[in-house]
Amino acid sequence: MQLQGRFRKLAGRAMRPIDWAGWMAVHTVGEASVKARSTDPGAVRAALTAPAFEVGGFKGRALSFRAWNGQLRQPIFLLWPGAVIATAPIEGFLHHRTELDTLGLDEPESVCRAFTGRAG
Secondary structure (H helix, E strand, O other): OHHHHHHHHHHOOOOOHHHHHHHHHHHHHHHHHHHHOOOOHHHHHHHHOOOOOOEEOOOOOEEEEOOOOOOEEOOEEEEEOOEEEEEEOOOOOOOOOOHHHOOOOOHHHOOOOOOOOOOO
16 A cells, blocks of 8 residues: 555556556666666576565565566455455465465476576
């Protein structure tokens, strides 16, 4: 609610998904640059996909990226106007690396290798 409230105050409208995505992209690159202590794209990418990299996304926990395909790991909310009803991942569907890796194809099942430097 903090981020959305600040956005509403500045923009005069509710934050849309594309607004959050833009904010998250800039925020993430900034955080990765700080952690890499560099603005070199290769160094920033390495920091972004490092196993220990996490970034705050105002979703209740730190978010991260899959090193092998660059996909953002984040909780998924089931919403009712003004309230969160449930949050995925759902108990019982835990992953061995992170509970945020419970949805979608995992590395062994996917042919995507966009961030590994290898063709899939």
